[in-house]
Amino acid sequence: MTTLKTLGLLLTLVGLTSCGGGGSPYVATTGADCALPLKYANGVSSGIAIAESSDWTRLNTELSRPLAACPIERLQTVSLGLCIRHDRTGELTVKVTGPENNSTSLSLAGKAGVADSGCTGLDPLARQFRLGLDIAPFSPMTTLDGPWLVQVRDSQPGFGSGTLTGWSLELQGLQW
DSSP states (O other), rough: HHHHHHHHHHHHHHHHHHTTSSSSSSSOEEEEEEEEEEEEEESSSSSSEEETTOOOTTTTTSSSOOOTTOOOOOEEEEEEEEEEEEOOOOEEEEEEEOOOSSSEEEETTOOOOOOOOHHHHHTOEEEEEEEEEEOEEEESSGGTEEEEEEEEESSSSSSSOOOEEEEEEEEEEEEE
């Protein structure tokens, strides 16, 4: 009889520990999003000429926008939306710089742009590109709040400059 009681007690303990026991000290996480909506690259009414060769688009005319009051505490994804007018988008490189001067770069080679109503509303000849960014440079949450900067350059000069018409940024993650 003592063996059965001991066995029953052990099975009860195993059952309690496998389901978490007496509750968790952590609050469940919920999804959180932050966004900088699509806007003209110069912030007002037009795009910015894409620089050629080793230059980037001019910083003094580039629009930087703050991401204020972002509730994200654990960043999971960053997605960049670009409106670009250019005949050879495969020659373009994009650099995204966060509020603490942390940046990531990527190429548009092999990426197809699509007609999008928001993008063509800014420029009928622009194409929309939606790009996932490496979140590592932006993973500390303190790097989210402040101005964001998007720059583009053309690696093959001489075929005519294109235009960075506008850009958007979406961040997704969790808040406690």
